[in-house]
Amino acid sequence: MKILVVSLFLFLFLxxxxxxxxxxYNVKAVLLERLTRFIEWPEESTVNDTSQSFILGIIGKNxxxxxxxxxYSNQKIKDKKVEIRYISKIKKIPGCHLLFxxxxxxxxxxxxxxxxxxKPILTIGDTKNYAEEGVLINFxxxxxxxxxxxxxxxxxxxxxxxxxxxxxxAKIVNQPEVKR
Amino acid sequence: MRFFQNFSIKSKLIGIILLVSILAIxxxxxxxxxxxxxTFKEDMVNNTFVNAGLFGEYCITPMAFEDKKGAxxxxxxxxxxxxxxNGYVYDESGDLFAAYNKSGNTIIPPRLNGKPAAEFEGKYLxxxxxxxxxxxxxxxxxxxxxxxxxxxxxxxxxxxxxxxLAGLTLISYFLAHRFQKVISGPILxxxxxxxxxxxxADFSVRVEKxxxxxxxxxxxxxxxxxxxIQMRKHExxxxxxxxxxxxxxxxxxxxxxxxxxxxxDENEFLDCNNATLRIFGYATREEFLxxxxxxxxxxxxxxxxxxxxxxxxxxxxxxREGSCFFEWTHRRSNGEVFPAEVLxxxxxxxxxxVIQATVRDITERKKVxxxxxxxxxxxxxxxxxxxxxxxxxxxxxxxxxxxxxxxxRNLRTEKAYIDQLFESxxxxxxxxxxxxxxxxxxxxxxxxxxxxxxxxxxxxxDDLIASKEYYDEAVSVTKKVAEGEKxxxxxxxxxxxxxxxxxxxxxxxIIVDGKLIAIYGIYRDITKLKKAEKALKxxxxxxxxxxIRLKELDRLKSMFIASMSHELRTPLNSIIGFTGLILxxxxxxxxxxxxxxxxxxxxxxxxxxxxxxxxIDISKIEAGKVEVYTEEFQLEGVIEEAVSSIKTQIxxxxxxxxxxIPQGLRLKTDRKRLLQCVxxxxxxxxxxxxxxxxxxxxxxxxxxxxxxxxxxGIGIKKEDMTKLFNSFVRLDSPLRFTTLGTGLxxxxxxxxxxxMLKGLVSVESSYGKGSTFMLEVPxxxxxxx
Numbered sequence: 001m002k003i004l005v006v007s008l009f010l011f012l013f014l015x016x017x018x019x020x021x022x023x024x025y026n027v028k029a030v031l032l033e034r035l036t037r038f039i040e041w042p043e044e045s046t047v048n049d050t051s052q053s054f055i056l057g058i059i060g061k062n063x064x065x066x067x068x069x070x071x072y073s074n075q076k077i078k079d080k081k082v083e084i085r086y087i088s089k090i091k092k093i094p095g096c097h098l099l100f101x102x103x104x105x106x107x108x109x110x111x112x113x114x115x116x117x118x119k120p121i122l123t124i125g126d127t128k129n130y131a132e133e134g135v136l137i138n139f140x141x142x143x144x145x146x147x148x149x150x151x152x153x154x155x156x157x158x159x160x161x162x163x164x165x166x167x168x169x170a171k172i173v174n175q176p177e178v179k180r
Numbered sequence: 181m182r183f184f185q186n187f188s189i190k191s192k193l194i195g196i197i198l199l200v201s202i203l204a205i206x207x208x209x210x211x212x213x214x215x216x217x218x219t220f221k222e223d224m225v226n227n228t229f230v231n232a233g234l235f236g237e238y239c240i241t242p243m244a245f246e247d248k249k250g251a252x253x254x255x256x257x258x259x260x261x262x263x264x265x266n267g268y269v270y271d272e273s274g275d276l277f278a279a280y281n282k283s284g285n286t287i288i289p290p291r292l293n294g295k296p297a298a299e300f301e302g303k304y305l306x307x308x309x310x311x312x313x314x315x316x317x318x319x320x321x322x323x324x325x326x327x328x329x330x331x332x333x334x335x336x337x338x339x340x341x342x343x344x345l346a347g348l349t350l351i352s353y354f355l356a357h358r359f360q361k362v363i364s365g366p367i368l369x370x371x372x373x374x375x376x377x378x379x380x381a382d383f384s385v386r387v388e389k390x391x392x393x394x395x396x397x398x399x400x401x402x403x404x405x406x407x408x409i410q411m412r413k414h415e416x417x418x419x420x421x422x423x424x425x426x427x428x429x430x431x432x433x434x435x436x437x438x439x440x441x442x443x444x445d446e447n448e449f450l451d452c453n454n455a456t457l458r459i460f461g462y463a464t465r466e467e468f469l470x471x472x473x474x475x476x477x478x479x480x481x482x483x484x485x486x487x488x489x490x491x492x493x494x495x496x497x498x499x500r501e502g503s504c505f506f507e508w509t510h511r512r513s514n515g516e517v518f519p520a521e522v523l524x525x526x527x528x529x530x531x532x533x534v535i536q537a538t539v540r541d542i543t544e545r546k547k548v549x550x551x552x553x554x555x556x557x558x559x560x561x562x563x564x565x566x567x568x569x570x571x572x573x574x575x576x577x578x579x580x581x582x583x584x585x586x587x588x589r590n591l592r593t594e595k596a597y598i599d600q601l602f603e604s605x606x607x608x609x610x611x612x613x614x615x616x617x618x619x620x621x622x623x624x625x626x627x628x629x630x631x632x633x634x635x636x637x638x639x640x641x642d643d644l645i646a647s648k649e650y651y652d653e654a655v656s657v658t659k660k661v662a663e664g665e666k667x668x669x670x671x672x673x674x675x676x677x678x679x680x681x682x683x684x685x686x687x688x689x690i691i692v693d694g695k696l697i698a699i700y701g702i703y704r705d706i707t708k709l710k711k712a713e714k715a716l717k718x719x720x721x722x723x724x725x726x727x728i729r730l731k732e733l734d735r736l737k738s739m740f741i742a743s744m745s746h747e748l749r750t751p752l753n754s755i756i757g758f759t760g761l762i763l764x765x766x767x768x769x770x771x772x773x774x775x776x777x778x779x780x781x782x783x784x785x786x787x788x789x790x791x792x793x794x795x796i797d798i799s800k801i802e803a804g805k806v807e808v809y810t811e812e813f814q815l816e817g818v819i820e821e822a823v824s825s826i827k828t829q830i831x832x833x834x835x836x837x838x839x840x841i842p843q844g845l846r847l848k849t850d851r852k853r854l855l856q857c858v859x860x861x862x863x864x865x866x867x868x869x870x871x872x873x874x875x876x877x878x879x880x881x882x883x884x885x886x887x888x889x890x891x892x893g894i895g896i897k898k899e900d901m902t903k904l905f906n907s908f909v910r911l912d913s914p915l916r917f918t919t920l921g922t923g924l925x926x927x928x929x930x931x932x933x934x935x936m937l938k939g940l941v942s943v944e945s946s947y948g949k950g951s952t953f954m955l956e957v958p959x960x961x962x963x964x965x
């Protein structure tokens with residue numbers, strides 16, 4: 001049975017995600033929640049306090065328009081109400097559980113990341129090379145389908161726990177050294 | 181079952197053991213198989229559930245990200261599991277999300293409700309498992325697995341078990357085959373011995389018994405039977421011997437006749453004796469010689485064989501084997517055919533082999549043989565009769581055994597009685613052999629002498645309980661009793677702890693059928709008795725001594741009183757005499773007061789005199805100084821005299837007096853004393869009777885005269901009756917102070933009646949109603965001198 005499971009993992013690489021007949025950001029908006037299903041915040045994080053809202057921050061130019069509000073007016077994340085924050089200054093990042101970094105922040109990325117690095121803030125972007133530069137999850141588009149890549153080394157540093165299920169589905173960037 | 185009965189014991193035993201083994205093993209195996217099949221099925225269900233869970237897990241992310249292709253690719257991996265034919269994943273709303281069908285097994289996906297389930301249906305197992313991750317339900321997975329592998333597994337299992345069953349049955353068979361010998365072996369042995377006995381007619385065969393089980397009993401029975409048969413056979417053999425002897429006798433008679441003796445070779449007769457000619461009916465030897473034996477025989481023998489050929493065969497046989505004996509049918513010269521016994525003996529005469537034939541005409545013998553046969557039948561009847569007698573004797577023997585058993589039972593009962601008597605006896609009982617060794621003893625013996633049974637049994641009794649001082653006595657007693665004497669005596673014996681005890685001992689031989697077989701002793705512990713006896717003797721001696729002293733004292737007292745009384749009476753007589761003279765006025769006139777006072781002096785002096793007279797009488801009697809003076813008189817006179825002296829008092833009290841005396845009753849005794857007694861009774865009766873009557877009666881019974889004085893006075897209390905005849909007794913009564921009395925009256929009466937008249941006194945009374953005093957005296961007192 002073990003051999004079977006192992007062989008099964010070997011075959012699982014980069015499955016394609018398709019969310020039919022949705023616009024690109026509709027899909028991405030929904031995907032944000034889906035991704036959180038397979039990610040655990042550290043115990044001390046306020047994410048685990050159900051009395052507080054889940055803080056979804058967007059830094060830079062908002063590509064979602066009003067989609068996020070539409071999607072998360074009813075949809076909960078981690079069984080919590082969702083509060084959407086549009087962040088214009090880096091200083092305002094603390095308190096965010098999830099931070100979507102817009103394409104517009106490409107130049108300020110290293111600054112933002114220096115702020116988030118090592119903290120349990122799930123950074124997500126959809127810009128080429130974001131993952132390589134340190135964003136934890138980065139959407140990309142190939143063969144008409146939205147996929148995502150994960151910077152596993154940064155993810156480990158952040159203290160967030162990403163399920164192997166998600167890792168199996170993602171393209172891994174910057175794989176960490178194998179722990180002994 | 182009937183055909184089973186004809187099988188040998190061996191087959192039956194093996195069959196039964198096998199049947200039981202197969203039943204037991206079969207039941208066990210069936211249970212194991214059922215259990216195993218259940219386990220196989222459960223294993224398969226569990227495995228399929230595991231697979232469903234696993235593949236459900238794999239499909240979570242594809243379902244989360246709605247990646248149908250990815251899910252399909254994952255399901256495709258079910259290919260690696262050979263039993264799974266179909267795998268379907270449904271989304272949350274129940275729509276098919278991804279599917280896998282093993283090639284050639286495509287089916288229409290069933291609608292599912294998402295609850296976990298497993299169900300065997302035909303050759304397939306259906307498993308449904310919801311897909312859940314972190315409380316979020318993503319859909320349902322359904323697997324359809326073929327049971328082909330399970331069936332195969334079950335089939336293999338069944339085959340293995342069947343082979344094992346066959347193997348075990350085989351082992352059971354071999355074991356049964358081995359172990360049945362334990363039972364069938366001895367039976368087969370018995371069967372073989374029986375066969376051997378019937379073949380060889382050897383009835384001395386016995387089988388050796390190996391155990392005390394039923395087969396042992398069977399062997400005993402067999403041996404018993406053989407014993408019986410051998411006995412019967414012995415009887416029969418004796419009868420047969422008798423038969424043979426008588427046959428011998430007849431044969432000797434027969435042999436006295438001449439036999440034909442012929443010398444011949446293969447071809448012709450060479451020589452013969454005269455008897456031959458006589459038997460065959462030829463006048464001259466020349467006529468007979470030169471012939472071939474078949475020529476003096478009929479063409480064919482009685483068995484239908486050709487005479488010529490048969491004759492040649494017999495001759496050849498005789499030449500080959502030296503002799504040949506057979507019966508032959510011959511023909512005389514006159515054509516008459518007769519049976520014969522032929523003995524051919526080969527001999528060599530002058531280097532030539534010839535045959536000597538002895539031909540015996542057995543015409544007569546055949547007849548005799550017939551007789552013999554009849555005779556034998558007669559003898560056989562005799563044998564039968566004897567056998568019958570034997571059976572009767574056996575029955576008689578059995579009856580005797582029954583009787584003896586009954587006697588034995590009685591004896592046992594008798595023994596039980598005696599044993600119980602023996603054990604419960606209050607005396608110590610011991611049984612010894614003639615040599616004095618202890619054979620048996622009872623519990624009282626153990627208690628009395630302190631020896632245990634183990635110590636006592638087998639020891640010499642005299643060593644056990646005779647002390648040094650009494651050892652010789654004990655040994656001599658044992659010896660005497662062993663010679664048949666019965667001895668009862670008292671002696672001293674010793675306990676185990678050395679203390680001595682007085683015993684009363686009975687030693688006696690036990691004689692059975694006039695033969696002394698043992699002796700027994702019965703011991704009673706009389707130590708206490710002896711002590712008591714000794715004490716009693718000492719006490720008696722003391723008492724006797726005291727008695728003698730008392731008697732002497734009594735006698736001295738009586739003598740003193742007798743002489744004193746006499747001395748007292750003389751002055752008293754003077755007082756009475758002179759007072760009487762004064763009262764009569766002989767000494768001059770006296771006034772009324774003086775007269776009254778003198779009257780009192782006179783009365784008191786009279787009373788004192790009476791008292792002294794009584795005392796003197798008693799003293800004399802007690803001192804043995806009174807002599808009986810006998811005379812012949814009529815009772816009537818005595819009674820009249822007594823009545824006349826109290827007549828005035830009776831009249832004063834107005835009492836009725838009744839006198840019932842037989843006329844002319846004569847007595848020869850002391851009249852004066854008798855009168856004194858009667859008077860005493862009468863004056864007492866008048867004294868204590870205020871009204872009513874007094875009855876005096878007398879009768880004679882067997883030489884004794886009984887005088888009864890009955891009154892209707894105050895009577896006597898029961899507790900006073902015994903004191904009544906004692907001296908100086910005046911009973912407590914209402915009349916005590918109004919009546920005069922010395923208190924010696926009845927005492928004196930008793931003394932007189934018993935010591936002088938040789939009679940006795942008695943009284944009957946009921947208090948308040950009256951008393952009856954009786955006096956019984958012999959009609960005649962024999963002069964003792």
